Amino acid sequence: MASNPKIIVIGGGLAGLSAVIKIAEMGGHVDLFSIVPVKRSHSVCAQGGINAAKNLKGEGDSTWQHFDDTVYGGDFLANQPPVKAMCEAAPGIIDLLDRMGVPFNRTPEGLLDFRRFGGTLFNRTAFAGATTGQQLLYALDEQVRRYESEGKVRKFEHWEFLSAVLDSNRVCRGICAMDLRSMEVRTFPADAIIIATGGNGAIFGRSTNSVVCTGSAQSALYQQGCFYANGEFIQVHPTCIPGEDKLRLMSESARGEGGRVWVPRTPGDKREPKAIPEKERWYFLEEWYPKYGNLVPRDIATRAIHKVVYEENLGIDGKPMVYLDLTHIDRKILDRKLEGILEIYEKFVGDDPRDTPMRIFPGVHYTMGGLWVDFTQATNIPGIYAAGECEYQYHGANRLGANSLVSCIYGGFVAGPTAVQYARNLKTASANGHFDAERKRQEENNATLMKSDGTENPFKLWRELGDLMTKNVTVIRYNKNLQETDAVLCRLLERFRHINLSDRTQWANTSVIFARQLYNMLQLARVITQGAGLRDESRGAHYKPDFPERDDKNWLKTTKATFAPDADEPKFEFEPVDVSLIPPRPRRYDAVK
Amino acid sequence: MAEQKQVIFKIKRQPNPTVRPYWEEFELPWHSGMNVISSLMEIAANPVTRDGKATTPITYDSNCLEEVCGSCAMLINGRARMACSALVDQLEQPVRLEPFSKFPVVRDLAVDRSVLFENLKAVKAWVPIDGSYDLGSGPRMTMQEQEEAYPLSRCISCCCCMEACPQFNDDTGFVGAATISQVRLFNTHPTGAALKRERLVALMGDGGIQECGYAQNCVEVCPKDIPLTRSIAEVGGEVMKQAIGDLFRK
Numbered sequence: 130m131a132s133n134p135k136i137i138v139i140g141g142g143l144a145g146l147s148a149v150i151k152i153a154e155m156g157g158h159v160d161l162f163s164i165v166p167v168k169r170s171h172s173v174c175a176q177g178g179i180n181a182a183k184n185l186k187g188e189g190d191s192t193w194q195h196f197d198d199t200v201y202g203g204d205f206l207a208n209q210p211p212v213k214a215m216c217e218a219a220p221g222i223i224d225l226l227d228r229m230g231v232p233f234n235r236t237p238e239g240l241l242d243f244r245r246f247g248g249t250l251f252n253r254t255a256f257a258g259a260t261t262g263q264q265l266l267y268a269l270d271e272q273v274r275r276y277e278s279e280g281k282v283r284k285f286e287h288w289e290f291l292s293a294v295l296d297s298n299r300v301c302r303g304i305c306a307m308d309l310r311s312m313e314v315r316t317f318p319a320d321a322i323i324i325a326t327g328g329n330g331a332i333f334g335r336s337t338n339s340v341v342c343t344g345s346a347q348s349a350l351y352q353q354g355c356f357y358a359n360g361e362f363i364q365v366h367p368t369c370i371p372g373e374d375k376l377r378l379m380s381e382s383a384r385g386e387g388g389r390v391w392v393p394r395t396p397g398d399k400r401e402p403k404a405i406p407e408k409e410r411w412y413f414l415e416e417w418y419p420k421y422g423n424l425v426p427r428d429i430a431t432r433a434i435h436k437v438v439y440e441e442n443l444g445i446d447g448k449p450m451v452y453l454d455l456t457h458i459d460r461k462i463l464d465r466k467l468e469g470i471l472e473i474y475e476k477f478v479g480d481d482p483r484d485t486p487m488r489i490f491p492g493v494h495y496t497m498g499g500l501w502v503d504f505t506q507a508t509n510i511p512g513i514y515a516a517g518e519c520e521y522q523y524h525g526a527n528r529l530g531a532n533s534l535v536s537c538i539y540g541g542f543v544a545g546p547t548a549v550q551y552a553r554n555l556k557t558a559s560a561n562g563h564f565d566a567e568r569k570r571q572e573e574n575n576a577t578l579m580k581s582d583g584t585e586n587p588f589k590l591w592r593e594l595g596d597l598m599t600k601n602v603t604v605i606r607y608n609k610n611l612q613e614t615d616a617v618l619c620r621l622l623e624r625f626r627h628i629n630l631s632d633r634t635q636w637a638n639t640s641v642i643f644a645r646q647l648y649n650m651l652q653l654a655r656v657i658t659q660g661a662g663l664r665d666e667s668r669g670a671h672y673k674p675d676f677p678e679r680d681d682k683n684w685l686k687t688t689k690a691t692f693a694p695d696a697d698e699p700k701f702e703f704e705p706v707d708v709s710l711i712p713p714r715p716r717r718y719d720a721v722k
Numbered sequence: 723m724a725e726q727k728q729v730i731f732k733i734k735r736q737p738n739p740t741v742r743p744y745w746e747e748f749e750l751p752w753h754s755g756m757n758v759i760s761s762l763m764e765i766a767a768n769p770v771t772r773d774g775k776a777t778t779p780i781t782y783d784s785n786c787l788e789e790v791c792g793s794c795a796m797l798i799n800g801r802a803r804m805a806c807s808a809l810v811d812q813l814e815q816p817v818r819l820e821p822f823s824k825f826p827v828v829r830d831l832a833v834d835r836s837v838l839f840e841n842l843k844a845v846k847a848w849v850p851i852d853g854s855y856d857l858g859s860g861p862r863m864t865m866q867e868q869e870e871a872y873p874l875s876r877c878i879s880c881c882c883c884m885e886a887c888p889q890f891n892d893d894t895g896f897v898g899a900a901t902i903s904q905v906r907l908f909n910t911h912p913t914g915a916a917l918k919r920e921r922l923v924a925l926m927g928d929g930g931i932q933e934c935g936y937a938q939n940c941v942e943v944c945p946k947d948i949p950l951t952r953s954i955a956e957v958g959g960e961v962m963k964q965a966i967g968d969l970f971r972k
Contacts, residue, residue: 150854165783166839168879169791227860230849230911232872239862258872263790267875271848278843286836310828339785373753374760374806375787465869469876473788476807477757542854588767588779631769632778636738637829639766639781 133157134552136545137304137319139290139346141167143262143534144517145325146269147541148548153276157549160317161273162285162306164341168270171327171339172537175262176470177246177382178254179226179534181219185240190251192216197711199532202248202426203497203525204669204679204716206359206687208707211504211522215539222538223255229268233257234466244385244466246530248426248718254531259380259469265534289642290346293322293353293513294567296558301512305567307575310637314571316564320552321512323544324350325537328496328518332650332657333603334595336493337369337378347500347519348649351656355508356501357690357699358521360653361660364528364670365603367430368453369492370477376492377477379453380470381530383487384423386462388455390414390430391486392443402445402452402486413437418718425718428527428670431491435604438490445488454486493603495533497524497670498657501689506544512555514548516540521687526669578644583627587644590621590628594647594654597621602658606673611662615655622651622697656690656699663701664688681713727752730772730816731761733780736827743827747772747816758798758805758819759784780819782831789945792878795885796821796831802882802943805831822885835881841901845924849914861912874907874953876946883940883950895929899940902931903953909960922957922964931958 133156138145141163149159161167184190195216200209227233227241233255234242243252257264276282287309294303294316303318329344330336351357368383368390369376384390391410398405414433415422425433434451438444445451455463455471460483463471474482500508500515502522507514516537523536597617601610625648632640666680667673686703693700729750736743749772750756750764766779784794787806794805797820799813810817825833851857863871877900884890884898905921908914925931931954940950 154854165785165791165793166836166879168839169785169793171786171791173790173878174786174788221856224856224859225851225854228849228851228857228913230860230908230914232868232875235863235865235868237865239864241859257875260790260876263878264872264875268849271842272851272854274839274843275846275848275850278846339791340787341785372757372760372787373755374757374763377788469790476789477809479809586767588763592767631776634737634778637781637832640779643766 132553134320134549135160135318136548136552137162137317137322138325139304139322140170140325140327140517140519142170142172142325142327142517143266143269143537144541145323146266146273147538148323148325148516148545149273149276149282150269151542151545152549153281155546155549157552159282160285160319161282162288162290162304164287164289164309166286167273167284168267170266171342172266173263174337174339174378175534176259176378176380177385178244178256178261178531179223179265180246180253180529180531181223181255181535182216182251182253183220183223183241183243183255186243186252188251190253192219194251195219195253198249199523199529200525200711201716202529203527205525205681205685205708205713206362206668206706207523207525208504209710210707213710215523215536218539218542219535222535226265226268229272231257231264231268244382245424246385247381247424247430248421248529254382254385256382256466259382259467262534290326290349291571291645292349292567293510294564295353295510296563297560299354299510300558301510302558302561302563305571307571309642312575312635312638312641314568314575316568318564320555321514321548323548324500324513324515324519325517325541326519329650329653330493330496332594332654333363333493333598334592335372335374335376337366337376343646343650344496344653345646345649348653350500350508350513351690352652352692353510354692355510355513357498357653357656358501359498359660359688360656360690361664361688362497362526362670363493363603363657364427364495364497365431365491366427366494367434367491368489369494370474370487371450371490371492372477377473378494379474379487379489381427383453383455383467383470386466387458388423388453390423390434390451390453392437392445392451394443396442397447399446402454403456411443420720421718426527426529428672429718431604432672434491450488450490452486453489455482456484456486491604493599495528497521497526497528505547506540507547512551514544516544526671574645575641578628578630578641579633581628581630583629585624585628586631587628587640587647590624591647591650594621594650598654598657602661604672606661606671607675608662608673611658615658615662618651618655618658625651659699660688660690660701679716685713729756729761729810732816732818733830734820735780735830736821738829739827746777756810758808758810758817759787759794761810762805780831781829790878792880795880795882797823797885802885804880804945807945822881824885824890825881838879838881838884838898838900841897842904845901845905845921846917847901847904847908849908849911850916851913871907871910873948874903877903877948878946880945882943882945886939886943888937888939889933889935894933896933897925897929897931899950899954902957903948903950906953906957919964922961925957925961926965931961934958
């Protein structure tokens, strides 16, 4: 094989761009595919910061502490060696980003500033205002643009990945993709491919995720034979702004900078929040978790808010909302450290959070599960690698705040070089008829959708899917509801066959594109739902009142789903978790761990 | 019984770049908190015009829906702005939606804004690092320097400043405010400054910074309140100094 292999990277967020940079640096050629111009990828939405144990605050922080917090925060479900490696690499990643020009906030001495985030007692989170993801993405985007201008990277923006091209030995030889403008379906050869397509929030309808986060690529690969791991672990972020079109994130950094969550002690209290005296407010997180207070991990804070709202009936004005209060903090500090998120609240709600407490509620936020990968980011299909939120490796049963950015970049930094290494040893395929076959299969899929003249509108089906999943497969899960949900998902898949596209043109047809994504969402929704049904315990973000405890004896295991094409449904197997470095211990945040 | 409040949208449609645009009207039930994007989603779920005619869902660019990805820029009641943060309650009715007028239309409200990314290549809008391996920490920076750089770095490449600029057109080939502001960002970075001269040279001549007519529309429409006119003034001064210096060195 050529010493300058050709790698296809799908997805231009932090993970994808990190992989691109490493590959280009090693002399490889990259074709980079993205639905949106890569600078508009979902990584821009990350707000609060990126974790690295630089120990610049004299607290005695260490990469081992970061590792322990991450494993503990993930309720011991993550395989430990790659998590340890990530935490050890994190300080170097921050330095690199700093060299790339990320405008991280500074201390008076001119060093990087760090703040506290959930699930740790250390100030470990570097940040660029409250738009850290945007700033990191831009830094990587700029480096990739540099490689692009040198001819090492070709971008295919406004293209959507449809499937992998597998040869007769089930080795990946390239991809099949669709031009979202001309609707042309084409195949592209590559020595290896890297999937970096983010999370799947759209399966839950409204979430904090961007429009492109459908999980469609992961689902397509799962249907082609990739394992999908820990699908049932979905993070619900405690503090979001409810909205018509999406749930907008209100970063954990608001609490990192001293924000306090509370509700009026009297149900249905009609007073303005500022008129409610201190002793008539209930700071329930601080009361229940005195050590971590408002900075307990997200699954804990989310369940606490649910309890206060639905069991104690103390939601603001009887509605599902609680206060997130920053009004006691100096305006100048707020502007310097949190401006980006305060601006979002101001623009979308109309109130100034410097003057009045914000009204927030939990919302679906992060996909802990994803494509199964080994410690080198390789999936079980030779030639297919995965990095970032679309894979399952680093966060176990619950992700800690500010760990996503580091896991995306680190995952990309591992996947890029291993893909190049693999490609250099790859033997040429004996034939290449599989390219035409795959293209035809995808063209037929499109043709079938175009011809279908049923009555179902794909956008309406999606709303039903979102409502169903949010109601039954998020914060609190019951087996009976999960079984019913799966049955409804089967009916939705059946109704999908009677779809009617109101648009049958052959140019920039968003209905066809969305219908394809919807089908993949429905298939993946079954993996999430059935996985949740099987796991009879509570661990991290997965909570069943009927099985309220973590059960290491039976469930210290990774869930692995495979698609059974004949039965058109997932099959499950379980794999032990590598806990070779830190023995599992009970996870509790009401005391020091 | 109180009548259900309605919202009227007038949307410019163009199925593809080769056909003439036309207008369609839609009537949607009012909800509290609705914005232009949630309205377009509503239309996709029920693509019927105000006079009851079945039509196609509207094609538009969108992604993050929290005004940080820069995708959903369009003309809303004639003003260049982001659709996600355009709250219907704050808009005059009927709400008119049109694609940007100075970029090639792809379909309906989606336009091709790749020119900005090409411009960023032309001015080498990056910090020329030696490599991605571990080379220790970056340059020290004061809080003040960070506070100058960060607002410039928040540009979301939405192109509102270019759409609103009277000088941004095919005749001038003007590069536009966003790119000039990025030149200021990278030229003030300690490592980025290594390419300062090349960036300034790229802004000389036709289509360069001299095309700016100081209309100040850019700073007016920028959704991120970036001090674009200050960037243009500062970079303009640098370009001038560089040009004079180059002249004497010849």
